[in-house]
Amino acid sequence: MPEDYLGPRLEALRKNQNPDGGWAYFPGKRSWLEPTAYALLALHSEADSPAWQNGWRLLRSWQREDGAWQPNGHIPEAHWSTALAITLHCVHRVHDDAFRKGVSWLLASSGAESRLFVRLLSMVGVKTTGHDPSFRGWPWRPEATAWIEPTAHTLVALKRAAPLVKDSELTRRIVLGEGMILRRRCSDGGWNYGSKAALGIDLPSYPETTALALLGLQGNREADLTSALQHAVHLWQDSRSRWARAWLAISLRAFGTDLPTESPEQPVARDLILNALEVLAAPDGGFRHFRPEGILS
Amino acid sequence: MKPSLLRRALVSAMAGGLASCQRNQPASFAGTSPVAVLRAKNYQQDLTATILEGIRLCGLVVKDKRVLLKPNLVEFDASTAINTDVGLVAAALEAFRSLGAASVVIAEGPGHRRDTLGLADEAGYWKGIRDFEGHFVDLNRDDVSPVKNFLTESQFFLPNTALGADLIVSMPKMKTHHWAGATLAMKNFFGLVPGAVYGWPKNTLHYLGIENSIVALNRQFRRTFAIVDGIVGMEGNGPIQGTAKDVGLLVFGQDLVAVDSTCCRIMGIDPAKVGYLQQAMDLGAVDSQQIHQRGENPIVVRNDFALIPEFASFRLNPGEKRG
Numbered sequence: 001m002p003e004d005y006l007g008p009r010l011e012a013l014r015k016n017q018n019p020d021g022g023w024a025y026f027p028g029k030r031s032w033l034e035p036t037a038y039a040l041l042a043l044h045s046e047a048d049s050p051a052w053q054n055g056w057r058l059l060r061s062w063q064r065e066d067g068a069w070q071p072n073g074h075i076p077e078a079h080w081s082t083a084l085a086i087t088l089h090c091v092h093r094v095h096d097d098a099f100r101k102g103v104s105w106l107l108a109s110s111g112a113e114s115r116l117f118v119r120l121l122s123m124v125g126v127k128t129t130g131h132d133p134s135f136r137g138w139p140w141r142p143e144a145t146a147w148i149e150p151t152a153h154t155l156v157a158l159k160r161a162a163p164l165v166k167d168s169e170l171t172r173r174i175v176l177g178e179g180m181i182l183r184r185r186c187s188d189g190g191w192n193y194g195s196k197a198a199l200g201i202d203l204p205s206y207p208e209t210t211a212l213a214l215l216g217l218q219g220n221r222e223a224d225l226t227s228a229l230q231h232a233v234h235l236w237q238d239s240r241s242r243w244a245r246a247w248l249a250i251s252l253r254a255f256g257t258d259l260p261t262e263s264p265e266q267p268v269a270r271d272l273i274l275n276a277l278e279v280l281a282a283p284d285g286g287f288r289h290f291r292p293e294g295i296l297s
Numbered sequence: 298m299k300p301s302l303l304r305r306a307l308v309s310a311m312a313g314g315l316a317s318c319q320r321n322q323p324a325s326f327a328g329t330s331p332v333a334v335l336r337a338k339n340y341q342q343d344l345t346a347t348i349l350e351g352i353r354l355c356g357l358v359v360k361d362k363r364v365l366l367k368p369n370l371v372e373f374d375a376s377t378a379i380n381t382d383v384g385l386v387a388a389a390l391e392a393f394r395s396l397g398a399a400s401v402v403i404a405e406g407p408g409h410r411r412d413t414l415g416l417a418d419e420a421g422y423w424k425g426i427r428d429f430e431g432h433f434v435d436l437n438r439d440d441v442s443p444v445k446n447f448l449t450e451s452q453f454f455l456p457n458t459a460l461g462a463d464l465i466v467s468m469p470k471m472k473t474h475h476w477a478g479a480t481l482a483m484k485n486f487f488g489l490v491p492g493a494v495y496g497w498p499k500n501t502l503h504y505l506g507i508e509n510s511i512v513a514l515n516r517q518f519r520r521t522f523a524i525v526d527g528i529v530g531m532e533g534n535g536p537i538q539g540t541a542k543d544v545g546l547l548v549f550g551q552d553l554v555a556v557d558s559t560c561c562r563i564m565g566i567d568p569a570k571v572g573y574l575q576q577a578m579d580l581g582a583v584d585s586q587q588i589h590q591r592g593e594n595p596i597v598v599r600n601d602f603a604l605i606p607e608f609a610s611f612r613l614n615p616g617e618k619r620g
Contacts, residue, residue: 025438025493032438032493071494075441075454080496112504140496144504147496149411193409193497199475199605201538208411241415270430271414 005264006282009275012268013039014051020073021054023272032072033062037084038276041289044091059085060098067101068109080140080150082106086157091289095164103161106154107169110136111146131195136173137180147194148184148209151177152216159219159292178220181213189231207235207244211251215290218254229255242266243274249281254291259283323579330552330582331355332559334593337528337547344388344547345395348524351549352392354591357522359396362463365434366390366403369469369485369526371537372410373419378529378541381468383425385526385547389468390426403429404458406436406488408498413437434458437492448505448513459489459518467523467553471530471546471560473539476507478571478608479564480536481557482523486514508573515553515580523556524549527563532602544600546593554581555588565601567613 017023022031023039036059046052062070062085068078069085082102089099114136137146138154155177158170186196190205191213197203210232217225229252236248236259249259261283269275280286333354337347352359366389368381386403393401403426410416413435423429439456447453459465467482474480487499487510495501502510515521525548533539546563550556554577558568562585568574574583582588604611 024440025435030440034493075494077494079494139500141494141501144496144500147500150496198538199534201534206410240418241412243412243415 005262005266006279006285008268009279010043012275013043013272013279016272017051017055021051021056021058022072023055023276025272026270027272030072030074031058033059033069033079033081034071034084035272035276037081037088038273038280040088041091041286042276042279044286044289047092056092059088063098063102067103067105069102078105078109078142080138080153083138083150083153083157087153087160087289090157090160090164099161100165103158103165103167103170106138106158107167107173109138109142111139112143113145131180132183134176135180135183136176138177145194146180148181148191149193149212151180152212155181155216156218156290156292162292178217178223181216182220182223185213185228189227190235205231205235207232207239207241208247210235211244211247214251215254218290219292225255229257233257233259242269243271243277246274246277246281250277250287250290253281253283253287323576325578326554326581326583326587328582329587329589330550330555331589331591332548332550332552332555333591334559334563334595334598335547335549336545336593336598338545340382340384340528344385345391347547348385348388348392348549349395351524351547351592352396352522355522355549355551357551359393359398359464361397361399363461364393364398364401365459365462365465366393366401367465367467367485367488368403368405369480369488370405370407370410370413370416370420370422373416374537377539378470378531379537380420381470381526382528383421385524385528386422386468387426389466389524390432393466399463401432402434402458402462403432404434404436404439404456406439406456406490406492408487408492411437411492411497436489437497439491441491441494444517447517448509450505454491454494455489455517456491463520465489465518465521467521467525469523469525470536471525471527471542471544471548471564473532473535473564473566473602473604473608475534475536475605475607477511477573478611479557479561479566481560482521482525482553483511483515483557483573483577486511486518489514489518508576511573512576512580515577521553522549522551523553525556525560527560530564530602532564532604534605540603542600542602544598546598552581554578554583558583558585559588559590559595562595562613563599565599565613566604566608566611570611 016027018031023035040055069082071079086102113133137151186205187202190210192203333351368386371379436456439458441454443452467485469485472480490499527544527546530542530544531539532542561568
């Protein structure tokens, strides 16, 4: 990847780090966990720098007593982005008590449709959603239903954590989470945000969710993902959304697909997550941070 | 009971049941509200003039106000009419500026798509609005502040851009909705809820109850105006999979309950049967006797929208078409 593509993006991330060490979604705003995690992943080659360490300390300070991470310093609620914090811990090779508590919280969390009451209803033939509640995924926020994106992010985190956490529940939840994603695959071969159909009508897949679903399914030896990967390549070719193209490039490269590089003339985005994702999507870049090496090897 | 209705009933009982139990039957709204219905044949005509006329007919004062234009960006499908048309949003930007607003921003937090700016691009906003990014706030990823006691939530986080606005202009598409019956100016406030906190598709609101959440958001944001894009609406299985419907109207008003009730009458839907309007009877006018209709008469311009079977009973008495 030419330096004139990566360089300005990395510089924009460095320049827009907040004084507290974190990153906002957009310059001049408050720090949030999600952009901070992606920025720290994108800048991980500079992990020894004081700036990176400031971001790392801030992110670590947002962990709650119950092990979950909150979305920023002002919202004292457990949040799906705990999965990103765990992935970052794996990349940074920090496997301490905070890490283990975070993994435990993820293992104890699942979509509201998987509650005992709903599963009992399902067992007697009453379906409250169109989904099989035994395949437990993860929600954006506790008390809500499971969705493709948080489930995919959590699968990436748990698969990265798997070699370090000897817990049969972790293996079980990976199988169930993969099952949830595979059962919600759209008829066109990719993934929508949550369901494959609404009111009996097929829903289309979207590029970013297809990319994330594939990332979550890395290492699955039972499903044939060939057509899904082909669909993802078509989405990458057709999509004008830079966000979607970045996620698709991360995912496809994680699966070993060779893609042309993006044009260096593409301007640097104001959207700081997009900046970080475009760095991570580079051919020699951090897309490997999303590869569960322990499971793939 | 049909399986889908049974499913809805169960989901509602489990998810929104607590909130439903806690709500009180609202007292009826005592005042009267002006609502203007103006013809607009297409998006190529001078919509700025039509918007200025709608604002004038409703007596809205804009000068020195910080205005937030809230279009409805959902998905993009070139073959149908899902999103508020860019031509209307561009015209509103021009109209509110010309009336001396202190500032005008366009802000939206789409319910499904994470790539808000990409979605806005697909919907033509980048091309159709000069310096779009400079005017736009992604409400899904704005900074937020808590408000107290939002339904069963002791605190609920909302975007600072919306909380700080002097006037929120709801600019929905006139559409049917497969859960709520219709999605109009009030339901459009779902886009004020930040995805960065509550996820996509604002699943928390479904658990709090869709109707409860629509009303709670409208209790929170009271300095409002509506410009409903009924030039081309959506009928049938809305708000995403329905079909385009030519109506040729724009609907304006400060009382969003009265605006939505008027839109329902135009769409051939009985507003008294729409759950969220029933819950909002203390917030604004549902009864046509309390709505001062200006411009076109909604009875005369009534243009029935196709309804999915679950909402067939919502059809307004055909006799009302004749007035």
